[in-house]
Amino acid sequence: MRKIITLLTIITLFVSCKEEVVNKxxxxxxxxxxxxxxxxxxxxxxxxxxxxxxxxxxxxxxxxYIFKKYKIDSIQFAKSNVYYASDYEDYKLMFEQITKRLDTNKKSVDSLINLEKKKKKPALQKIEKTTAIVNDTTKLK
Structure with missing residues:
Protein backbone atom coordinates (compact mmCIF):
# COMPACT_ATOMS: atom_id res chain seq x y z
CA MET A 1 0.00 0.00 0.00
CA ARG A 2 2.80 2.36 0.88
CA LYS A 3 4.49 1.78 -2.49
CA ILE A 4 1.27 2.56 -4.35
CA ILE A 5 0.80 5.87 -2.49
CA THR A 6 4.40 6.83 -3.19
CA LEU A 7 4.02 5.93 -6.86
CA LEU A 8 0.78 7.94 -7.15
CA THR A 9 2.43 10.94 -5.48
CA ILE A 10 5.36 10.84 -7.90
CA ILE A 11 3.04 10.51 -10.92
CA THR A 12 0.95 13.43 -9.64
CA LEU A 13 4.06 15.58 -9.31
CA PHE A 14 5.20 14.80 -12.85
CA VAL A 15 1.75 15.50 -14.29
CA SER A 16 1.39 18.77 -12.37
CA CYS A 17 4.78 20.00 -13.64
CA LYS A 18 3.62 19.72 -17.25
CA GLU A 19 0.88 22.32 -16.81
CA GLU A 20 1.50 25.95 -17.66
CA VAL A 21 2.47 27.87 -14.56
CA VAL A 22 1.32 31.19 -16.02
CA ASN A 23 -1.68 31.56 -18.28
CA LYS A 24 -1.05 32.94 -21.75
CA TYR A 65 11.19 54.71 -26.43
CA ILE A 66 10.88 50.93 -26.76
CA PHE A 67 7.17 50.99 -25.97
CA LYS A 68 6.58 53.57 -28.71
CA LYS A 69 8.84 51.81 -31.21
CA TYR A 70 7.07 48.46 -30.87
CA LYS A 71 3.62 49.95 -30.19
CA ILE A 72 3.17 48.14 -26.90
CA ASP A 73 2.41 49.24 -23.36
CA SER A 74 4.15 48.46 -20.10
CA ILE A 75 1.47 46.04 -18.93
CA GLN A 76 1.60 44.07 -22.17
CA PHE A 77 5.39 43.89 -21.91
CA ALA A 78 5.30 42.86 -18.24
CA LYS A 79 2.70 40.12 -18.79
CA SER A 80 4.53 38.78 -21.84
CA ASN A 81 7.83 38.83 -19.95
CA VAL A 82 6.33 36.90 -17.03
CA TYR A 83 4.78 34.39 -19.43
CA TYR A 84 8.08 33.74 -21.24
CA ALA A 85 10.03 33.69 -17.96
CA SER A 86 7.75 30.95 -16.60
CA ASP A 87 9.42 28.52 -19.03
CA TYR A 88 13.01 28.65 -17.84
CA GLU A 89 14.59 26.70 -20.70
CA ASP A 90 12.87 28.74 -23.41
CA TYR A 91 13.67 32.01 -21.63
CA LYS A 92 17.30 30.95 -21.36
CA LEU A 93 17.37 30.33 -25.13
CA MET A 94 15.94 33.81 -25.70
CA PHE A 95 18.76 35.34 -23.65
CA GLU A 96 21.32 33.25 -25.51
CA GLN A 97 19.99 34.71 -28.78
CA ILE A 98 20.31 38.22 -27.35
CA THR A 99 23.84 37.53 -26.12
CA LYS A 100 24.84 36.13 -29.49
CA ARG A 101 23.51 39.25 -31.24
CA LEU A 102 25.32 41.52 -28.81
CA ASP A 103 28.59 39.65 -29.32
CA THR A 104 28.23 39.80 -33.10
CA ASN A 105 27.57 43.52 -33.04
CA LYS A 106 30.41 44.07 -30.59
CA LYS A 107 32.83 42.35 -32.96
CA SER A 108 31.70 44.48 -35.90
CA VAL A 109 31.95 47.69 -33.87
CA ASP A 110 35.41 46.71 -32.63
CA SER A 111 36.57 46.08 -36.19
CA LEU A 112 35.21 49.47 -37.27
CA ILE A 113 37.01 51.17 -34.39
CA ASN A 114 40.27 49.43 -35.31
CA LEU A 115 39.81 50.48 -38.93
CA GLU A 116 39.31 54.10 -37.85
CA LYS A 117 42.42 53.94 -35.68
CA LYS A 118 44.45 52.68 -38.64
CA LYS A 119 43.14 55.54 -40.79
CA LYS A 120 43.95 58.13 -38.14
CA LYS A 121 47.39 56.73 -37.40
CA PRO A 122 49.06 58.16 -40.58
CA ALA A 123 47.33 61.48 -39.96
CA LEU A 124 48.66 61.54 -36.40
CA GLN A 125 52.16 60.71 -37.64
CA LYS A 126 52.00 63.66 -40.07
CA ILE A 127 50.90 65.94 -37.24
CA GLU A 128 53.74 64.67 -35.05
CA LYS A 129 56.28 65.26 -37.85
CA THR A 130 54.93 68.75 -38.46
CA THR A 131 55.11 69.50 -34.75
CA ALA A 132 58.67 68.20 -34.63
CA ILE A 133 59.68 70.38 -37.60
CA VAL A 134 58.06 73.45 -36.04
CA ASN A 135 59.82 72.74 -32.74
CA ASP A 136 63.16 72.32 -34.56
CA THR A 137 62.77 75.60 -36.43
CA THR A 138 61.86 77.43 -33.23
CA LYS A 139 65.01 76.08 -31.62
CA LEU A 140 67.07 77.40 -34.54
CA LYS A 141 65.73 80.91 -34.09
Whole structure:
Protein backbone atom coordinates (compact mmCIF):
# COMPACT_ATOMS: atom_id res chain seq x y z
CA MET A 1 0.00 0.00 0.00
CA ARG A 2 2.80 2.36 0.88
CA LYS A 3 4.49 1.78 -2.49
CA ILE A 4 1.27 2.56 -4.35
CA ILE A 5 0.80 5.87 -2.49
CA THR A 6 4.40 6.83 -3.19
CA LEU A 7 4.02 5.93 -6.86
CA LEU A 8 0.78 7.94 -7.15
CA THR A 9 2.43 10.94 -5.48
CA ILE A 10 5.36 10.84 -7.90
CA ILE A 11 3.04 10.51 -10.92
CA THR A 12 0.95 13.43 -9.64
CA LEU A 13 4.06 15.58 -9.31
CA PHE A 14 5.20 14.80 -12.85
CA VAL A 15 1.75 15.50 -14.29
CA SER A 16 1.39 18.77 -12.37
CA CYS A 17 4.78 20.00 -13.64
CA LYS A 18 3.62 19.72 -17.25
CA GLU A 19 0.88 22.32 -16.81
CA GLU A 20 1.50 25.95 -17.66
CA VAL A 21 2.47 27.87 -14.56
CA VAL A 22 1.32 31.19 -16.02
CA ASN A 23 -1.68 31.56 -18.28
CA LYS A 24 -1.05 32.94 -21.75
CA UNK A 25 -1.93 36.67 -21.77
CA UNK A 26 -4.48 38.02 -24.25
CA UNK A 27 -2.07 40.31 -26.08
CA UNK A 28 1.05 38.19 -25.95
CA UNK A 29 4.04 39.68 -27.72
CA UNK A 30 5.50 37.23 -30.24
CA UNK A 31 8.71 35.55 -29.17
CA UNK A 32 10.85 37.04 -31.97
CA UNK A 33 9.53 40.53 -31.25
CA UNK A 34 10.15 39.98 -27.54
CA UNK A 35 13.77 39.08 -28.28
CA UNK A 36 14.11 42.26 -30.35
CA UNK A 37 12.60 44.34 -27.55
CA UNK A 38 14.91 42.84 -24.94
CA UNK A 39 17.91 43.35 -27.25
CA UNK A 40 17.02 47.02 -27.80
CA UNK A 41 16.46 47.50 -24.07
CA UNK A 42 19.86 46.02 -23.27
CA UNK A 43 21.55 48.34 -25.80
CA UNK A 44 19.76 51.43 -24.44
CA UNK A 45 20.44 50.47 -20.83
CA UNK A 46 24.13 50.01 -21.66
CA UNK A 47 24.22 53.46 -23.26
CA UNK A 48 22.45 54.86 -20.21
CA UNK A 49 25.11 53.52 -17.86
CA UNK A 50 28.14 54.14 -20.08
CA UNK A 51 27.24 57.68 -21.07
CA UNK A 52 24.22 58.91 -19.08
CA UNK A 53 24.36 62.42 -20.51
CA UNK A 54 23.74 61.17 -24.06
CA UNK A 55 20.20 60.04 -23.26
CA UNK A 56 19.58 62.99 -20.96
CA UNK A 57 20.63 65.42 -23.68
CA UNK A 58 17.96 64.10 -26.02
CA UNK A 59 15.54 63.43 -23.12
CA UNK A 60 15.15 59.75 -24.01
CA UNK A 61 13.69 57.30 -21.54
CA UNK A 62 14.76 53.85 -22.81
CA UNK A 63 11.59 52.04 -21.78
CA UNK A 64 9.23 54.66 -23.17
CA TYR A 65 11.19 54.71 -26.43
CA ILE A 66 10.88 50.93 -26.76
CA PHE A 67 7.17 50.99 -25.97
CA LYS A 68 6.58 53.57 -28.71
CA LYS A 69 8.84 51.81 -31.21
CA TYR A 70 7.07 48.46 -30.87
CA LYS A 71 3.62 49.95 -30.19
CA ILE A 72 3.17 48.14 -26.90
CA ASP A 73 2.41 49.24 -23.36
CA SER A 74 4.15 48.46 -20.10
CA ILE A 75 1.47 46.04 -18.93
CA GLN A 76 1.60 44.07 -22.17
CA PHE A 77 5.39 43.89 -21.91
CA ALA A 78 5.30 42.86 -18.24
CA LYS A 79 2.70 40.12 -18.79
CA SER A 80 4.53 38.78 -21.84
CA ASN A 81 7.83 38.83 -19.95
CA VAL A 82 6.33 36.90 -17.03
CA TYR A 83 4.78 34.39 -19.43
CA TYR A 84 8.08 33.74 -21.24
CA ALA A 85 10.03 33.69 -17.96
CA SER A 86 7.75 30.95 -16.60
CA ASP A 87 9.42 28.52 -19.03
CA TYR A 88 13.01 28.65 -17.84
CA GLU A 89 14.59 26.70 -20.70
CA ASP A 90 12.87 28.74 -23.41
CA TYR A 91 13.67 32.01 -21.63
CA LYS A 92 17.30 30.95 -21.36
CA LEU A 93 17.37 30.33 -25.13
CA MET A 94 15.94 33.81 -25.70
CA PHE A 95 18.76 35.34 -23.65
CA GLU A 96 21.32 33.25 -25.51
CA GLN A 97 19.99 34.71 -28.78
CA ILE A 98 20.31 38.22 -27.35
CA THR A 99 23.84 37.53 -26.12
CA LYS A 100 24.84 36.13 -29.49
CA ARG A 101 23.51 39.25 -31.24
CA LEU A 102 25.32 41.52 -28.81
CA ASP A 103 28.59 39.65 -29.32
CA THR A 104 28.23 39.80 -33.10
CA ASN A 105 27.57 43.52 -33.04
CA LYS A 106 30.41 44.07 -30.59
CA LYS A 107 32.83 42.35 -32.96
CA SER A 108 31.70 44.48 -35.90
CA VAL A 109 31.95 47.69 -33.87
CA ASP A 110 35.41 46.71 -32.63
CA SER A 111 36.57 46.08 -36.19
CA LEU A 112 35.21 49.47 -37.27
CA ILE A 113 37.01 51.17 -34.39
CA ASN A 114 40.27 49.43 -35.31
CA LEU A 115 39.81 50.48 -38.93
CA GLU A 116 39.31 54.10 -37.85
CA LYS A 117 42.42 53.94 -35.68
CA LYS A 118 44.45 52.68 -38.64
CA LYS A 119 43.14 55.54 -40.79
CA LYS A 120 43.95 58.13 -38.14
CA LYS A 121 47.39 56.73 -37.40
CA PRO A 122 49.06 58.16 -40.58
CA ALA A 123 47.33 61.48 -39.96
CA LEU A 124 48.66 61.54 -36.40
CA GLN A 125 52.16 60.71 -37.64
CA LYS A 126 52.00 63.66 -40.07
CA ILE A 127 50.90 65.94 -37.24
CA GLU A 128 53.74 64.67 -35.05
CA LYS A 129 56.28 65.26 -37.85
CA THR A 130 54.93 68.75 -38.46
CA THR A 131 55.11 69.50 -34.75
CA ALA A 132 58.67 68.20 -34.63
CA ILE A 133 59.68 70.38 -37.60
CA VAL A 134 58.06 73.45 -36.04
CA ASN A 135 59.82 72.74 -32.74
CA ASP A 136 63.16 72.32 -34.56
CA THR A 137 62.77 75.60 -36.43
CA THR A 138 61.86 77.43 -33.23
CA LYS A 139 65.01 76.08 -31.62
CA LEU A 140 67.07 77.40 -34.54
CA LYS A 141 65.73 80.91 -34.09
Missing amino acids: PERLIEKDVMVDIMYDLSILEAIKYQNPTSLDTFKINPRE
